[in-house]
Amino acid sequence: MLPCQRHLFDIPDDVAYLNCAYMSPLMKPALEAGTAGLARKAHPWQITSDQFFTGSEEFRSVAARLVDCPADCIAIVPSASYGVATAARNLSVKKGQSILVLAEQFPSNYYPWQRRAEETGASLKIVPWPKNDDWSAAVLNALTDDVSVAALPHVQWTSGGRLDLVRIGEACRKIGAALVLDLTQSLGAVPFSVRDVQPDFAVAASYKWLLGPYSVGLLYVAPKWQGGMPLEENWIQRANARDFANLLYTENYDAGARRFDMGERSNFALLPAAVRAMKQLLEWEVAQVSETVGALNRQLANAAASLGFFAPAEPLRAPHYLALRRREAIPKELPEMLAREKVFISVRGSSIRVTPHVYNTAGDGERLIACLRRIATAGTSA
Numbered sequence: 275m276l277p278c279q280r281h282l283f284d285i286p287d288d289v290a291y292l293n294c295a296y297m298s299p300l301m302k303p304a305l306e307a308g309t310a311g312l313a314r315k316a317h318p319w320q321i322t323s324d325q326f327f328t329g330s331e332e333f334r335s336v337a338a339r340l341v342d343c344p345a346d347c348i349a350i351v352p353s354a355s356y357g358v359a360t361a362a363r364n365l366s367v368k369k370g371q372s373i374l375v376l377a378e379q380f381p382s383n384y385y386p387w388q389r390r391a392e393e394t395g396a397s398l399k400i401v402p403w404p405k406n407d408d409w410s411a412a413v414l415n416a417l418t419d420d421v422s423v424a425a426l427p428h429v430q431w432t433s434g435g436r437l438d439l440v441r442i443g444e445a446c447r448k449i450g451a452a453l454v455l456d457l458t459q460s461l462g463a464v465p466f467s468v469r470d471v472q473p474d475f476a477v478a479a480s481y482k483w484l485l486g487p488y489s490v491g492l493l494y495v496a497p498k499w500q501g502g503m504p505l506e507e508n509w510i511q512r513a514n515a516r517d518f519a520n521l522l523y524t525e526n527y528d529a530g531a532r533r534f535d536m537g538e539r540s541n542f543a544l545l546p547a548a549v550r551a552m553k554q555l556l557e558w559e560v561a562q563v564s565e566t567v568g569a570l571n572r573q574l575a576n577a578a579a580s581l582g583f584f585a586p587a588e589p590l591r592a593p594h595y596l597a598l599r600r601r602e603a604i605p606k607e608l609p610e611m612l613a614r615e616k617v618f619i620s621v622r623g624s625s626i627r628v629t630p631h632v633y634n635t636a637g638d639g640e641r642l643i644a645c646l647r648r649i650a651t652a653g654t655s656a
């Protein structure tokens with residue numbers, strides 16, 4: 275268990291921020307790294323051609339440690355949707371086959387597959403919300419021979435349901451289906467290893483559980499797809515990019531997954547901030563983050579249960595992700611009502627989504643429970 279890390283963040287004492295799944299706060303050292311990076315553009319004569327590569331390579335190698343793969347397998351992308359679109363462009367889907375997604379799956383990992391299905395005559399196969407909260411069993415049950423691609427998360431974003439990706443990966447390999455993962459709501463908060471799961475593609479936006487800035491993310495590309503087609507053709511993906519005087523024209527791409535990098539990937543402000551945040555996660559260790567945040571969520575789940583709120587139990591629920599439901603509807607305006615008291619959560623689907631991190635104190639949790647108690651006893655007025 276980690277001691278509270280609030281000192282690394284700029285969170286006022288009276289703010290109970292329990293909404294990391296919406297957007298994590300940038301920690302002070304990451305903000306400093308990003309600010310220093312942005313300031314470098316004031317003196318472009320000091321930015322050497324080498325520096326277009328050093329920051330990117332550092333991002334790749336730190337990101338690779340978080341997903342447990344060689345740095346060569348990491349591409350730098352602006353968003354989860356960009357990573358999913360890259361996968362959709364490269365994977366074969368044929369008429370009559372199906373693409374597997376979950377009920378209420380996040381749109382960035384749904385629309386590209388809907389489009390691909392329309393283009394190819396394949397169908398979308400949607401895993402229904404499991405009554406027993408066991409998303410893994412539901413997915414395993416749906417992985418039949420017709421599935422050509424399983425496009426899944428590690429954690430279902432409206433329920434907090436956790437998927438057993440090792441077993442799902444095995445099942446995909448058995449039927450010859452590709453596995454594409456959106457790890458945006460899990461990477462950094464739940465241990466994950468490419469070696470264990472063996473996905474074909476896995477993407478994570480940086481601005482949630484990777485504690486990084488907005489508009490950058492990592493894309494893992496399995497070696498067998500590294501000869502594929504990128505979404506864009508830009509100069510820095512090519513084999514001759516380091517030779518600024520001779521950029522015209524080559525058929526050859528840079529090594530590994532670098533061909534899938536977005537244009538202007540050497541972002542001097544975003545990459546240092548993202549790298550600093552990922553280094554902090556590695557120093558804490560993701561398993562410890564998971565344990566620490568999980569303990570806080572277990573306390574909250576127990577306290578909320580006595581007020582009539584329920585959530586799936588671990589291990590069916592991911593430790594960092596508490597989606598509280600109750601028999602009565604959750605008032606839509608609840609986030610605004612709580613925000614007036616400086617308690618920050620989200621409502622997603624029919625759940626109150628509570629997603630703390632290592633900056634939260636027991637006091638933050640108590641303030642949330644006090645608000646829920648008032649809702650439970652007085653209808654909707656918090």
Ligand SMILES: Cc1ncc(COP(=O)(O)O)c(C=O)c1O
Pocket residue numbers: 295352353354355356380382427431456458459479
């Ligand atoms: C599961 C999941 N994936 C991806 C994203 C972000 O997608 P994108 O990076 O395409 O904006 C979110 C944002 O809430 C999310 O919850």
